[in-house]
Amino acid sequence: MDLKAGELHVRQRADRYHAKKYTNEGYNPIGLPKSEAGEDRTIPLAPMVVNTLREWKLKCPKGQLDLVFPNGEGNIEFHANIVTRGLHPPQIAAGLTVPALDRNGKPKADKEGNPIMAAKYTGLHALRHFYASWLINPKDAGGQGKDIKTVQARMGHSSIVMTADTYGHLFPGTNDQEELAAAEKSLLGA
Numbered sequence: 248m249d250l251k252a253g254e255l256h257v258r259q260r261a262d263r264y265h266a267k268k269y270t271n272e273g274y275n276p277i278g279l280p281k282s283e284a285g286e287d288r289t290i291p292l293a294p295m296v297v298n299t300l301r302e303w304k305l306k307c308p309k310g311q312l313d314l315v316f317p318n319g320e321g322n323i324e325f326h327a328n329i330v331t332r333g334l335h336p337p338q339i340a341a342g343l344t345v346p347a348l349d350r351n352g353k354p355k356a357d358k359e360g361n362p363i364m365a366a367k368y369t370g371l372h373a374l375r376h377f378y379a380s381w382l383i384n385p386k387d388a389g390g391q392g393k394d395i396k397t398v399q400a401r402m403g404h405s406s407i408v409m410t411a412d413t414y415g416h417l418f419p420g421t422n423d424q425e426e427l428a429a430a431e432k433s434l435l436g437a
Contacts, residue, residue, distance in 0.1 A: 248315060250304075253297045255290040257403065261314065261323045277312065285403030326371075334374075335366035343367045375402070383417045 248255050259277050280286050292300070300315070310321020318324040338344065344364035346354040355363040368374075382398050384390025393401075395418065399410040 248292075248300065250292075250297050250301055253292045253294065255292055257288045257290065258286060261312075280403060282403065282405045284399075284405040288400060288403050290401060330369070330371060334368065334371060338366040338368060339364065378402075379414050380417050383414060385419055 257280060260280050261277060303315075307315070308317050308319055308321040310317050312321070312323070314321070314323065316324065316329075318328070343366065345367050347363040347365040349355050357363055379398060379402055380390070382391045382393045382401060384392070386392045395407060395410055395415075398414065399407050402410060404410045404413075
C-alpha cells in the first residue's frame with residue numbers, strides 16, 4: 248500500500264484458506280493473484296480509507312510478512328476468521344440480516360421463539376461485487392460512473408468479456424429512440 252499516494256498495489260495474495268504450500272525454498276504462504284490480469288494492478292483509495300489504514304497501521308500486530316490485516320501474532324489470518332469476525336458482525340449490527348436456517352432449511356429460533364438472524368452476505372466475494380457495482384453506478388446514484396474497461400482493470404479480470412458477462416446488466420441503459428432522433432436531427436438538420 249502506498250498511503251501517501253492513496254493507492255493499493257495488488258501484486259500478490261495471502262494463501263486463501265491458509266493451506267500450506269511447499270516450494271523448493273520451503274513454506275511460502277504468499278503467492279500470485281489468480282490471473283495475470285490480477286497482477287500488478289493499482290486501486291485508488293478514498294481519503295477516509297487512507298486515514299483509517301494509517302490509524303490501523305499504528306495498532307496493527309507486526310509480523311515478518313508486514314501484512315495489512317494479520318492475525319494477532321502478525322501472521323496470515325484464516326479465511327474463516329476473517330469472515331466470521333470481520334464480515335458478519337458489522338452486517339448484523341447494521342441489520343443486514345436474513346433468518347438463520349437449520350439443516351432442513353427451516354428458520355431457527357431462540358428459546359423464546361424469536362427468529363435467529365444471520366448475516367445476509369456469507370462470503371468476502373460479496374464485497375467484490377459491491378465494489379464493482381459502485382464503480383459502475385452513475386455518479387448521481389452514488390457511484391463512480393466508470394466505463395467497462397476501467398472496471399475490468401480494477402477487478403483484475405483477464406478479459407473484458409468476463410466483466411461484461413458478470414456486470415453488464417449494471418451498466419446504465421439508454422433510450423435508443425431519443426438518441427436516434429437526436430442523431431438524425433444533428434446529421435440531417437431536420
